[in-house]
Amino acid sequence: MDKNIISDLDNFPEEDKQRMSTMADQLQIRDSLRMYNSLVEKCFKECVNTFYRKSMTKQEETCVLRCAQKYLRLSMQVGLRFSDLNQGSSTTDK
């Protein structure tokens, strides 16, 4: 959760804290499901191109696994950079 929101929460009555917390939880669940769906869609499009059989080929399995791992690593890295930018710290050009 955003630092600003967290600091504001200290002054809230308990009832409102609970409500804000619930809101954040629901948003997180929604976001996780959304991320999962976009990951499946992305990796399926990238890796599965033939339909001679119902089961996945070894090559497709490997591709999907690597695709997913790259996506998750990228998401983590974007998250770190996103935090930096949000806090307004200067980004050195490279």
Place this chain on the structure above:
Amino acid sequence: MASNISPSAFDKEQIFGMAEKEMEYRVELFNKMTQTCFNKCVDNRYKESELNMGENSCIDRCVSKYWHVRCYLSLLLDLSLALV
């Protein structure tokens, strides 16, 4: 006395609504950024699971530029609305 200290129910609803929209906006921004930078930076041959040096470098720059484009266009929109 108490009414001067705590916001009215209506004000509280507005505050919560605004907070929720702010959270949703940030999440959406993060998602768009992630998807966009993945499409632009990651080699789609998937030869390995790790992000290579080129991809890592690209991601850093992609995020930074995406952010700056957002700030720039946000400012531009504010100006155009102010001129109306």
